[in-house]
Amino acid sequence: MTDNTTNPTGSSADSAAGSFYGGMYTEGTKVADHKAPDGPIDKKWTRRKFEAALVNPANRRKMSVIIVGTGLAGGAAAATLGEAGYHVKSFCFQDSPRRAHSIAAQGGINAAKNYKEDGDSIQRLFYDTVKGGDYRSRETNVYRLAEVSANIIDQCVAQGVPFAREYGGLLDNRSFGGVQVSRTFYARGQTGQQLLIGAYQALERQVAAGTVEQFTRHEMLEVIVDGEGEERRARGIIVRDLVTGEIETHLADAVVLASGGYGNVFFLSTNAMGSNVTATWRAHRKGAYMANPCYTQIHPTCIPVSGEHQSKLTLMSESLRNDGRIWVPKNREDCDKDPRQIKEEDRDYYLERIYPAFGNLVPRDIASRQAKNVCDEGRGVGPVVGDFRRGVYLDFADAIKRLGRAAVEEKYGNLFDMYARITGENPYETPMRIYPAVHYVMGGLWVDYDLQSSIPGLFVTGEANFSDHGANRLGASALMQGLADGYFVLPNTIRDYLAKVPPSTLKEDSPAVVEARKAVEERTERFLAINGERSVDSFHRELGNIMWEYCGMERSEEGLLKAIDLIRGLREEFWRNVRVLGSADTLNQSLEKAGRVADFLELGELMCIDALHRRESCGGHFRAESQTEDGEALRHDDEFAYVAAWEFTPPSGEQEGVGAGMGTPVLHKEDLVYEFIELKQRSYK
Amino acid sequence: MNLTLKIWRQSGPQDKGQFVTYRVSDISPDMSFLEMLDVLNEELNAKGEEPIAFDSDCREGICGMCGLMISGHAHGPEKTTTCQLHMRSFKDGETITVEPWRAEAFPIVRDLVVDRGAFDRIIQSGGFISANTGSAPDAHAAPVPKTAADRAFMAAECIGCGACVAACPNASGMLFMGAKITHLGELPQGQPERDARVVSMVNQHDHEGFGGCTNIGECSQACPKGIPQDVISQLNKDLRTALKHGR
Incomplete structure (x- = not known):
């Protein structure tokens, strides 16, 4: 306290x-939350799965579930419920489920496998996630996330997700986001892409099997809530076919929103152009509580805005901070100079100065805030956007001197290429410029342990809910949560609802x-x-x-x-x-x-x-x-x-x-x- | 920069469509190609003309949603996606033609937007490994040689944008399909369904109206992820093997 x-x-x-x-x-x-059972924390999920009612396999095809969104949380849930035999209707606004923005996640996915025998465990992943969330998340949900994390890796490998491997053929891990164990599984800088393609393929397999109906270029614009008081239930959605413009009604026994985060409220963010809040906001207006909407994650290493035309921001992996040194000129007069002409004593390596112990590796929020502070002071670099320069240098000159250009290229080559493509500058020659950008939102619709919102029959998974990251999300944990919710949590909790829900009379x-x-x-x-x-x-x-x-x-x-x-x-x-x-x-x-x-x-x-x-x-x-x-x-x-x-x-x-x-x-x-x-x-x- | 744009406008699938010429000025070389179109669309909106429809989503080169034929090149003159193409790749005063992907299997929806649902249906026909949730053994149960894992990853980098089809004079989808065959075929998990997969996917590919491969290689040249042409050899080999097995 x-x-x-x-x-x-x-x-x-x-x-x-x-x-x-x-x-x-x-x-x-x-x-x-009234759904998490009593008892020791490591027995709660087992107990909940046992106590949750079952739906007879013969009855499942008569029960329908609508799932909005086809990212990791939505795609995985649709595939899994389809495999179980439910009648699933899957919706996305893009032209294919494979476009969902989970695809852009770079770094990796955490799992408490302890393959490195470095002291990792469910308990430690649980602890790190609660601490990382600054003690604003719900213990029971986070413990379960850590508990099912290992199953995710097994599932993805079985689907053919090509994770990075060592020469012995076993999976490689790296340490990520300031934790002291190596628990992050990755597929080069495209982990999100590979996991999403895995979920997408599982989903398409169910489309072929006839359990999932797929609606692409369809946008959910309203949720249908029937009944009053205790009898109130989500029973369907209204969508617009984005090609024909037709407004369609889809009814079902339950509705799942897996529609992602709302970072685009900031206009510029690392989200996709189409990422939006409409599905969850429409549900909010119909009675679903919105939890902690102000919890936003701002990522420090993004490519700065280049002008008023800017339509989105691009993230570069924060692994760059392992070897790059962040600085701005000490004097405002130097801000428009060629950085290579600014003498060492005229540079302010402000993170190293303020945080000598962690230096350039301070957590995301601190690195971001300090960048804003120096720019607000008028010491930012790069083009003037609005009324001041919004950028700080991330300099690899020392790293190139120390490790050699080849070693830096080996480690960061793809990021340097991306930077060069976007900015037209060569980061081997001149320092990169970076600035923070909105990246992820921890807030979202309130859900209980079953991932059910305050509207019965309306479930919310992935970034769209609020449940697991508290006030701050750790690196490589978004993919973990999306797939945990989609593959393992929701399919087990929604059956309790489906087994008990009275048949709909809605027409x-x-x-x-x-x-x-x-x-x-x-x-x-x-x-x-x-x-x-x-x-x-x-x-x-x-x-x-x-x-x-x-x-x-x-x-x-x-x-x-x-x-x-x-x-x-x-x-x-x-x-x-x-x-x-x-x-x-x-x-x-x-x-x-x-x-x-x-x-x-x-x-x-x-x-x-x-x-x-x-x-x-x-x-x-x-x-x-x-x-x-x-x-x-x-x-x-x-x-x-x-x-x-x-x-x-x-x-x-x-x-x-x-x-x-x-x-x-x-x-x-x-x-x-x-x-x-x-x-x-x-x-x- | 000042540019002349000849852009394909088509109000719907039934419309014949035509090129319309627009001029844009004060374009920054730091803009992406799509941001340049955003600027044009804002101008059209202000003039009371309907904006040009085009697809894009992540705008960082990974979702595969964008894709334009720019002066005859899929995704333009650089080896990247349209969203990662910047105006510094063009000259001041240049005339640029902008068209949608053109292929029978990708019908035009409106302006520069096409329907690539055929790719989803090819995946549905067999582009997966059947492993129901919960049925997986421990991830370390089957080691995968690093060379195989790396090649699988290389092929799995395909973003499904359709540039290979657009660039191919035959409008063939073989590079897209070969990438998936190679990705899953390199892994031990992909073996049980290997024969069935290739036969089923090839049948679906032909059914969708994609053309055959005649080893021209435009596909690989246009691929923003640099998927090599040898995934098509892999596909052909897998198909021969499957047919020998009596599939």
């Missing part, structure tokens, strides 16, 4: 009144279906009817700037309040002044983007409210008001050791209808109880 028990900000939060920050949000009842003309469908149609028509002055992209870009400036690497009460104001104004303008050309009955990429940006404009506000209410720093969430004397993140476990699960409320009064935005969100806290791990404050000094 931290010793700081006072309110760190002296902020205007006023819990006695029951509303906060002038009515920014209200607090509701607490939530808790295409039932009120719940008609209402959901009408909402989609009205929204689509509205986008096309506004016919304003500004493009969808221009709104998205502006939203991204607001989020990056005020809800990015460092957040403050003042900045967040300003951001909320700006976002509300921008959202109002969007619904009045956006221009979407073309029609709804054809492939219309502007129309697709309009729907996604409209949802980002609401999510952005909730992220800021979440960041505002969490008056502590933890993991990827750094509040300027909550830091140690040394400028490090300071948690407040006494006040904030909980998951913030947000409930949507519709806007009130005359603001109803399409584009009306959101009412005052309700905060439901889930207390985080640490039974098996002791809470500690981290230090990298």
